[in-house]
Amino acid sequence: MKQHFLYRPLVLLAAAWPSLATAEDWPAPLQALEIQGLTIHERFEAPAGLTGYAASVQGRELAAYVTQDEKYALVGTLVDAQGNDLTSDRLYELVKKPQDAELWESLADSAWIADGDDDAERVIYTFTDPNCPYCKKFWDQTRPWVEAGKVQMRHIMVGILKQDSPIKALSLLAADDPAEALADHQRGNEISTFKKYPRDYEDALAENHQLMQSLGLGATPSTLYRDDGKLSVMQGVPPADKLETIMGSPAP
CATH class of the missing domain: 3.10.450.70 (Disulphide bond isomerase, DsbC/G, N-terminal)
Structure with a gap:
């Protein structure tokens, strides 16, 4: 990944x-x-x-x-x-x-963790905080499309909700297998944290925060996707009638 x-x-x-x-x-x-x-x-x-x-x-x-x-x-x-x-x-x-x-x-150049097939026909970016219960709910919602290989979710990690959010976000980004670490966390398991991180990871996380702020987004998840070629934004967990639009198709 x-x-x-x-x-x-x-x-x-x-x-x-x-x-x-x-x-x-x-x-x-x-x-x-x-x-x-x-x-x-x-x-x-x-x-x-x-x-x-x-x-x-x-x-x-x-x-x-x-x-x-x-x-x-x-x-x-x-x-x-x-x-x-x-x-x-x-x-x-x-x-x-x-x-x-x-x-x-700019989204593609940010620090994200891939969730799904690299060859998926649809890519969606979402700002994710490790302590965000709504991010977990959105992760659950997207499983049918991700597991069918139709959509790759790209989780732009941020640490904004709690005091330990930055450490958890850094731990996921710096994991040997970030995709598996994120999935394991969303399944309810504890994140293995470290005492120190390479400066590059800290810089990348700070730039994710700056990107989110520059877009005027203040909630997680905040999701950016293309709808008929036009870029759209959804803040929070999407309602059922909006989910198919974001994912690009009915659930497989």
């Missing part, structure tokens, strides 16, 4: 995403919006003499439409005479889709 570590600093994705032009290239109203915290990503065509700009603020995507004389900007959703939304698809393609791809890569 694979055990993966991240050895580089993480940054909040919304802040890190590069703009395609400098502030000096944008019309004056957009430069004013940038001062207020907006990040402008890309220009796109719009009707009625307007020019659209895909932007984001605090991780949320939005659009700004600049008038032909470049003196004014309208921020929000543009609709046509039939009430069709002319904005959302543009924002998804120009902002959210590339940000989601970068986020998925």
